[in-house]
Amino acid sequence: MSFRPRARAAFSTLFVVASAAVSSPCIHAQQTSGQLTLDRIFNSREFSPEGFGPARWLEDGSGYTTVELSSSVRGLDIVRYDPASGRRDVLVPATELVPAGQSSPLIMENYEWSTAPSC
DSSP: OOHHHHHHHHHHHHHHHHHHHHTOHHHHHHHHSSSSOHHHHHHSSTTOOOOOOOEEEOTTSSOEEEEEEOSSSSSEEEEEEOTTTOOEEEEEOGGGGOOTTOSSOOOOSSOOOOSSOOO
16 A cells, blocks of 8 residues: 555654654753753743733723732732833722621622723
């Protein structure tokens, strides 16, 4: 059959490329240096970026709001940022989100900010 020689050639090429990658001095150096390894990059949270959001732009474009961990209680504050100045204002502190008779703020699952009801 005609597909066997092509399959054999493709496998041989793949084997050569894989062998070259494994024996590459750069990859080998990363695995043995003890400083920066593929394992540290891909199997740890060490290089994970900090999260951001959700962010919602205000209707007038003057800034955006987001939620952040509160510094006073275990909960989330709703904060506003002015992108021109970088000014940060807490609009709704987590302490205001504690229902009567409870000790913890409400948990926000889907944060939306609106100044007027939508029709």
